[in-house]
Amino acid sequence: MRTEDILDAIDAAEDTGRRAGRIPLPGLSHEDIQSLKVCGNPVAALAGETTDKEYLQLQQYRNVISNSILSGLHACPRRLINEKTIAFDNVELTTANTNVDFVYGHSVGAGVQTLFAYERIDYALYAAFLSWRADWDLGKQEWNYKKKKTIEKAAIAVEMFQVFRAEHLYEWELYWLPNGKPAIEISFCINLGKTKYFGHIDLILRNKRTGKIAIGEIKTTGFSNPDEATFRNSGQALGYSLILDSIVGVDADYDVMYFTYSTTGQEWHFWPFAKSVAHKLEWIQDRLIDSGHLQQYFQLQHFPKNGASCMQFNRRCQFYGTCDLVNKEKIAALPALDDEHSVYPVDYYYDVQELINRQTGEM
Numbered sequence: 001m002r003t004e005d006i007l008d009a010i011d012a013a014e015d016t017g018r019r020a021g022r023i024p025l026p027g028l029s030h031e032d033i034q035s036l037k038v039c040g041n042p043v044a045a046l047a048g049e050t051t052d053k054e055y056l057q058l059q060q061y062r063n064v065i066s067n068s069i070l071s072g073l074h075a076c077p078r079r080l081i082n083e084k085t086i087a088f089d090n091v092e093l094t095t096a097n098t099n100v101d102f103v104y105g106h107s108v109g110a111g112v113q114t115l116f117a118y119e120r121i122d123y124a125l126y127a128a129f130l131s132w133r134a135d136w137d138l139g140k141q142e143w144n145y146k147k148k149k150t151i152e153k154a155a156i157a158v159e160m161f162q163v164f165r166a167e168h169l170y171e172w173e174l175y176w177l178p179n180g181k182p183a184i185e186i187s188f189c190i191n192l193g194k195t196k197y198f199g200h201i202d203l204i205l206r207n208k209r210t211g212k213i214a215i216g217e218i219k220t221t222g223f224s225n226p227d228e229a230t231f232r233n234s235g236q237a238l239g240y241s242l243i244l245d246s247i248v249g250v251d252a253d254y255d256v257m258y259f260t261y262s263t264t265g266q267e268w269h270f271w272p273f274a275k276s277v278a279h280k281l282e283w284i285q286d287r288l289i290d291s292g293h294l295q296q297y298f299q300l301q302h303f304p305k306n307g308a309s310c311m312q313f314n315r316r317c318q319f320y321g322t323c324d325l326v327n328k329e330k331i332a333a334l335p336a337l338d339d340e341h342s343v344y345p346v347d348y349y350y351d352v353q354e355l356i357n358r359q360t361g362e363m
């Protein structure tokens with residue numbers, strides 16, 4: 001019997017899906033995962049890295065950027081400053097998550113990564129379960145149910161990846177770092193001068209036949225017919241390919257491969273994009289411009305509103321009606337991160353000049 005059939009049967013028997021007013025079932029905590037890691041649980045050792053409390057705390061710093069922070073900045077600077085002040089106010093609070101999109105995406109991502117690392121579907125499904133860092137019944141509320149983002153659906157997505165991989169990725173295996181670490185969730189920080197860019201690489205893969213290296217990005221989307229245009233010019237994985245040279249020890253152009261799961265269509269899509277040195281240098285230039293913008297907003301203590309983003313994906317912005325409440329005192333109180341080694345240790349640190357020199361052959 002397939003996972004989907006078993007889980008549908010449980011859902012039908014218990015009517016767990018749409019009952020109103022039921023008591024939430026608390027999921028695993030940060031401490032639960034840590035204790036499994038300490039006990040040497042191999043799946044826990046890999047799963048769940050990106051929800052670490054310290055990584056979330058980075059958001060509060062005025063000079064820290066990441067792909068998700070830049071998405072906020074580009075969509076609406078006012079939204080970004082609201083997010084940063086909330087992160088600052090809540091920094092000591094729990095990391096319990098109520099954002100089903102984030103929780104679901106993280107669970108599916110951990111399952112896929114673990115499948116590459118251990119080549120075992122039971123480990124992969126266990127990783128998806130461990131990485132569901134929220135109440136177990138998140139996603140089953142009436143207002144969320146149409147999204148089809150539940151723990152059961154995350155398990156189905158992982159199971160389907162196994163079939164997708166056999167069809168599209170049979171030549172690709174996980175790259176292992178020289179220190180014996182699997183190339184999963186490789187964390188890095190680039191010091192851009194005015195800001196510090198933090199990121200995680202989902203997967204680094206190696207072609208078994210040619211030896212070519214590629215970045216693997218795992219995405220989930222609510223669109224039933226997702227389009228490659230969503231990702232072709234995305235800066236996220238491009239920034240990752242920038243540091244790949246130094247990780248794998250060769251200077252070359254790389255592919256960035258997107259594995260995108262449609263939750264409504266229940267199928268995986270495969271989009272590989274070739275990236276050149278010129279693309280990578282463009283990425284640096286773009287991030288330096290972003291850094292300048294952010295610094296200017298802080299100097300003026302004014303973060304412009306972008307009314308076009310108040311309504312996105314048929315949903316109001318979470319700050320709709322309250323985004324005027326952030327004031328100059330709150331903005332001024334946000335700390336700066338002076339030492340990038342202090343809060344959240346990463347696998348690799350870079351200075352932007354070092355990366356430019358490497359790409360232009362001046363090293």
Ligand code: SF4
Pocket residue numbers: 076078079080082305306307309310311317318319320321323
């Ligand atoms: S409600 Fe609109 S203007 Fe206000 S933060 Fe959200 S997107 Fe920006």
